[in-house]
Amino acid sequence: MSPTDDPRSFFTRPDGSYQFARWGRPIVPVVFGVEDQTLSIIKGAIEAVVTLARHRMAETDPELGANLMVFFLRDWGELLATPNLDRLVPGLEGLVARLGRENANQYRLFRFDGQGAIRAAFVFLRMDAHLSDLPAETLALAQAVQTILLWSDGAFAGTSPLALAGETVILRPEIADLIRAAYDPVLPAATQDPTHALRLAARMSLRGRQ
Structure with a gap:
């Protein structure tokens, strides 16, 4: 599922609870x-x-x-x-x-x-x-992405956060947009309120229209 469609899945625990945290x-x-x-x-x-x-x-x-x-x-x-x-x-x-x-x-x-x-x-x-x-670059970027936020256990179980652009490994654009939205200073640094995901989606949608 794309984070643009529903960011909740990237921060939802196996027991169904929502847990978001950034540095x-x-x-x-x-x-x-x-x-x-x-x-x-x-x-x-x-x-x-x-x-x-x-x-x-x-x-x-x-x-x-x-x-x-x-x-x-x-x-x-x-x-x-x-x-x-x-x-x-x-x-x-x-x-x-x-x-x-x-x-x-x-x-x-x-x-x-x-x-x-x-x-x-x-x-x-x-x-x-x-x-x-x-490759060292691929491993390094994957680990950097997976430690910038507290992702759910299954956030990247089906799809890698990385993609190929020619021969270069890059961060998938939608994951990059989600990370940017997650660090919006207006949003809390940590929350268990699932409506937080709606605020993330709104910021990602706004960015996509720019």
Whole structure:
């Protein structure tokens, strides 16, 4: 379903509840487990999506230092050897065991402030055969998109947020419009009111007529 038709599906939980959240503070990314060339690609993708949203990046977060942490791994067990990660991710040992049982290749975890806005995100990528086959630019852009908002579990289950324009991977225009609408400063940074989706749709429709 296109977000232009009904943005609710992109923020509706499996139990039917609506939960929307965007970042409430500047984003400060840090990336672990990649070479410098790949690091620049990942940070470039994050910056591009943040700029699209008309949000902000910063050099440091006063509370956490970095608030968007991206980990590239060969095995989930590597997380258990990461110093102090268990302080940032409660129940880390159980999470690692579950991801191993499910043979997962990625996992995202969000933390929220008192108003419900995103204050931190952790992205864990186990580089299996599928992820390793993706170009770095594609993988970086996909992860940047999936951490700019708190999407529903099934938001991109049927259709990727990315598309090909010739030989270049780009963000699908309707997803780009949804991200821009979501960061309209008039709208709340977090809400569980499903009528919020109508306000998103109105802004996307207005943009489409411009």
